[in-house]
Amino acid sequence: MMKVVRHTETGSLLVEVLLYMTICSLIIGMVLLLNNGEQREYYHFDREGRILFAHIKRMQIATLYGNLQRVGGGNRIVLDGTRYGYINGSSTMVYRELPPSMHIEFTGTSQVLRFAGHKGVGKVFTVTLVDSVIRYKRTFIFARQSGRIRWEESKF
Numbered sequence: 001m002m003k004v005v006r007h008t009e010t011g012s013l014l015v016e017v018l019l020y021m022t023i024c025s026l027i028i029g030m031v032l033l034l035n036n037g038e039q040r041e042y043y044h045f046d047r048e049g050r051i052l053f054a055h056i057k058r059m060q061i062a063t064l065y066g067n068l069q070r071v072g073g074g075n076r077i078v079l080d081g082t083r084y085g086y087i088n089g090s091s092t093m094v095y096r097e098l099p100p101s102m103h104i105e106f107t108g109t110s111q112v113l114r115f116a117g118h119k120g121v122g123k124v125f126t127v128t129l130v131d132s133v134i135r136y137k138r139t140f141i142f143a144r145q146s147g148r149i150r151w152e153e154s155k156f
Contacts, residue, residue, distance in 0.1 A: 049129050056140060060147055079112070079113065103129075125143065137153065
């Protein structure tokens with residue numbers, strides 16, 4: 001009589017491979033979700049940075065081409081930690097609130113950027129938009145009397 005050897009582990013390799021694939025896909029999914037949240041926050045940071053840039057640029061261009069606001073202190077942007085004010089199309093001051101994860105830093109002595117109709121480059125200013133969640137900074141570098149603005153972005 002011939003002895004039959006039974007393997008009790010039949011099919012265990014397939015189960016192990018499926019288990020490893022499941023664990024790996026869960027880990028990859030969690031990493032992608034974390035990365036997706038950071039991308040979403042960067043999108044909001046980039047959007048707010050571009051809007052702030054547009055308001056500064058509009059004040060510069062209006063000043064350079066002689067469209068000065070005589071009422072209420074002229075062309076200006078008022079900087080606050082969590083919001084900033086700008087002159088809109090109907091010559092009134094409007095404030096824009098930043099998302100809770102962002103704030104503004106300013107290097108000048110006053111929190112009000114006054115754009116005057118002077119010729120020449122004048123003093124150079126920086127306004128920095130900071131996002132504390134993704135730890136990004138976007139620094140706008142400009143002179144009030146010049147039409148140029150550049151920005152530098154960094155991670156801190």
